[in-house]
Amino acid sequence: MPDSNTTDFTNPSTFILLGIPGLEAAHVWIAIPFCAMYAIALLGNFTILFIIKRELSLHGPMYYFLCMLAVIDLVVCTSTVPKMLRIFWFNSREINFSACLTQLFFIHSFSGMESGILVAMAFDRYVAICDPLRHSTILTNHVVAKIGLTVVLRSSIISLPYPFLVRQWPYCRTNVIPEPFCVHIAVVKLACADTRVSSYYGLFALFCVLGLDAIFIVISYIQILRAIFRLPTRDARHKTFGTCSSHLCAILIFYIPGLFSSLTYRFGQNVPQHFHVLIGNVYLLVPPMLNPIIYGVRTSQIWKSLF
Template sequence: MQETPFCLRVGHLLPYSMSDSNTTDFSNPSTFILLGIPGLEVAHIWISIPFCTMYAIAVLGNFTILFIVKREPSLHGPMYYFLCMLAVTDLVLSTSILPKMLSIFWFNSMEIDFSACLTQMYFIHCFLEMESGILVAMALDRYVAICHPLRYSTILTNPVVAKIGLAVVLRGGLVILPYPFLASQWPYCTTNIIPQPYCVHIAVVKLACADTRVSSYYGLFVLFCVKGLDMIFIAMSYIQILRAILSLPTKDAQVKTFGTCVSHLFVILAFYIPGLFSSLMYRFGQNVPGHFHVLIANVYVLIPPLLNPIIYGVRTKQIQDKLLRLFIHNGD
């Protein structure tokens, strides 16, 4: 796809002639242009089919989790409260991305308002951080359930769960707040074209014609010191969990107890591995093709909302039983 037509459509954002200035900035551009998946424009319609299907399954699956937990009093416990938090986070995250992405693929609607771009950036990164925090809370839940089963109900009371949820929300909101604030301060020049189907921090910052090391360093701080610490806390929880499991007297007891953690482990792997790979590739993978960058980033933000309800629906017997009972009851 040629960039000139897009530039002409937003000519008021382009630099003035060289006689006016060597570099003319527009520190408050009115719009950005989202290219979708550069290099694969002719396949946008076909690419939209799996993406639309993924979004529909994610919405249906996460709403089903919320409905079943709300409907069944026996599921009103810390593990399922955290699962509901994860479902809400996944719904907001996928809805922050997919509608605009599909409008690009279907209607070639590539323009996005500058403030809308920063808002989308904030929601995407904020809810990714919240999801990371919820995974830590779920690891804590499994640790208490396996290592301190007799004290589970006294440690993870409803007020404690509510405080953990509030802490996760506040941490995500405050940690990501500098992203749009800093991005709005930089001058932007020569282009307003983002080679992505949505606004992410590093892609927007790369368009600035200024020293943006503050944004880059802060992004690395969030990656390593926030998500990195989350991963350390999860690893420490599971080291203690494995020690407790291995101390059980029989093989059957070990397998049964470990089975309660399998769903959470799958969700952790689906979230952290593509995320770390995507973040590091953006910063250090200059020789990687652009469309591969974009596809990996899409996997990072779209796969967890799709997989989480499926994994928990398949691996959690209580949810399976309630869902089956609901269908049988409605069938009668």
């Protein structure tokens, strides 16, 4: 492959994805757990979709949101892992400029959708615990569909400027991306222009999606905890809180690496590059793999239906 580190261009036809810089010698071995995680994510999420579709007793708001989460997880990991494995196993590092922008849009938009669905699931838990008698009248199928559509439109609209911002910059230094996939901030760093507009918009989008969603989830759980602590017995409190445990685990495995990855990209100049990349991989691969396991094990209705 030709060395493109010092080429002079303004509109590159391709980018070069390095994979995990500094760990090139171990790419073949690193790909094995990544491939296993991808296979588990595919099997788990398709199983969740199949069980909920087949079991009429699971046709309710919580499980509809879980189906949306499974579809989003499938898209997120499928848009990144196959190309990542080709880099690790076959040294296929080139990616077309348009394909890079498409992957960038899918990663950011569907990650935002996952955050939105977690908020919707928090709202479902809030209504189920704080106002259980009105749960079926508040969260009707029509309302669930409108929430899902709102989540999709919000994330798509906020993520749509990313590829247009990336396309407008000149790239005259390098087309080498020290990542196994295309993300907005990694591509913008290659531009030889004042890219503060892209950086500011990225922070704005981060706050509008992950920031606001995290605030709404915290508010929901404050109300949920207040309702739980008002229950008369310890067993009732424990049982009620147990209905939220799956959702809390999904929140933690999504938001902690997501916020950490976004902030270290912008402010962690002293953090090793391979650590940036590994955290990004955790953010994109671990939630799709663990979400169906968490909900399958912790949700008795799904567990019984599986057997």
